[in-house]
Amino acid sequence: MxxxxxxxxxxxxxxxxxxxxxxxxxxxxxxxxxxxxxxxxxxxxxxxxxxxxxxxxxxxxxxxxxxxxxxxxxxxxxxxxAVPPAPPPGPVDLCVNTPPRTLDTQALRASLARLATRIDMTGFGSYTPSAGTPQHRAMMARWLARDRVDLPPSRLMLASGAQHALAVAIATVTGGRPGTILTESLTYPGIITIARHAGHRLQPVMIDDQGMCPEALDRALHTAMRDGHPGQRLIYVTPTLHNPTAASMGRARREAIVGVATAHDAVIVEDDVYGVFAGSDMPPLAALAPDRCLYVSGLSKSLSPGLRIGALAVPPAFLEAAADALAASATMAPPLGCLLMESWLEDGTAEAVEQAVRAESRDRTALARQLLGHHVPPRETPGFHIWLPMPRPAAEALAMAAAARGIRVTPPSAPVVDDRPGAPAGLRLCLGGPSRDALTTALGSIADILNRLPDETADRIAV
Incomplete structure (x- = not known):
């Protein structure tokens, strides 16, 4: 009983x-x-x-x-x-930046069962517009307008996840021709992959505790003009919970970045997938400069990784080019994903899950700060990854020592754009994937490794 x-x-x-x-x-x-x-x-x-x-x-x-x-x-x-299923055996994964799981298998099955009563071959057996149906674009626009950016559905395109939307945004601005993208000296590994695949060069811009520095961006754009490369005016930036450093820009910094871009007539691709954690004083760059900013968001980070629905907001001048780039990479937005999005937005599941992700992320960030202490730089915006700044050799050694204890972490080389001596370096830890107990144990092990790290021999960590 x-x-x-x-x-x-x-x-x-x-x-x-x-x-x-x-x-x-x-x-x-x-x-x-x-x-x-x-x-x-x-x-x-x-x-x-x-x-x-x-x-x-x-x-x-x-x-x-x-x-x-x-x-x-x-x-x-x-x-x-509910009684949760037993966690799978194997290493604790602090490598993949996934939101905490706040929706369990039974709830997902119930959602899909409700969805089965609404779907028919009339809609599923035909093609929809590549940017999504007008209804689904309008629903996404309303979702984003709650606390992020207010824009007409006609400027919003749906993609197969935020990564796809990001690739479409880059192709839209560059026209598919190799060019240069200015980005943070440590940046999202996904943009590094996109750039490498398309033949783009990434030019690092110095960062500080709020992310990209406007003065460094200004110098980089001036240098491009001086050296006869006026086409190098594409900026990729993550203003909220920068990946990997977890830095967030305040309003003044956001306005300064937009001011530099405007002065040089540069185009911004804004990655706002972590906008779910932004405060009211942290408006998207797209709200400050709607005519020169392509805005990328999605549902995978705020709700669930399996919901591969990305959103790309495009200034009017880029609409035709974006439509071509999207059509070249996908015939249409994923139909089942769009229907599940529709169901979750209508019945309140999406809002409940998003609130739960925020709350759980706050708790996990607080746990990491408690266990790792001064190794975690102070940040006011909680999320589901943290950053441990340290010299590159120490980061490599810490990653190896963690692996020896069954803990997977992001390779320190993954986010590096500027690999010159003295450039910022460190280790990203993703907090969302493991259970709370597994996370506590893993962070305790990493704290123990860090406490064994001698200042003089950063590349020799005891396992």
């Missing part, structure tokens, strides 16, 4: 609805083990009475948790905390 929970009812802090605050409190206490898998939650009426809230509020909160797969109703018995 399964026992009732000893949970002390509470509402999470914040200005959300009572149902959202109750669901957040329960989800947090389930994640922290304060409510065990298999425990029975308080009955609806009892919980409503104890918190002095409406019965409908409890019903809505439990429904939010059920959509995420955190609780399971049993007819005539009540609501129970």
């Amino acid at each position: 399964r026992r009732g929970s000893d949970w002390t009812p509470r509402l999470a802090a914040g200005d959300g609805s009572l149902a959202d605050r109750l669901a957040s409190a329960l989800a947090d206490d389930i994640a922290r083990g304060r409510i065990a898998p298999g425990d029975r939650l308080p009955a609806h009426r009892d919980l409503a009475w104890r918190l002095d809230i409406g019965l409908g509020t409890v019903t809505r909160a439990y429904a939010l948790l059920e959509r995420r797969g955190l609780v399971v109703p049993e007819r005539g018995r009540g609501m129970f905390v």
